[in-house]
Amino acid sequence: MTDCIFCEIIKGATPTDKIYDGDNFLVIEDIAPVAPIHLLIIPKRHIESLLQLQESDIVLAGQMMKYTATLADKYNLSNKGYKVVINTGKDGGQIVPHLHYHFLGGKKISDK
Secondary structure: OOOOHHHHHHHOOOOOOEEEEOOOEEEEEOOOOOOOEEEEEEEOOOOOOHHHOOHHHHHHHHHHHHHHHHHHHHOOOOOOOOEEEOOOOOOOOOOOOOOOEEEEEOOOOOOO
16 A cells, blocks of 8 residues: 555654554544543554454454553543544545554543
């Protein structure tokens, strides 16, 4: 994929502060937060969206989802709660065509 901002961040071509940088995924702050804590969990391998997720990606997707509990502990949200959102496709609100989970917390998150 060319011109993918997340791929550029992963390669180090676009600098950003990383909250977590593991073997398979990283976590960064969203540049347009909608909550006091708004992080993005991004796989290092380019996967355009949930629609392109393969059977072989199930472990990666699970690791990313499991890591939300670590983030909840880090940001003192374990007892308060948090929200994880995956936008898929243009009508689903996906702006960057690279799979990513939005981790939202720090206030009551509305469904609207």
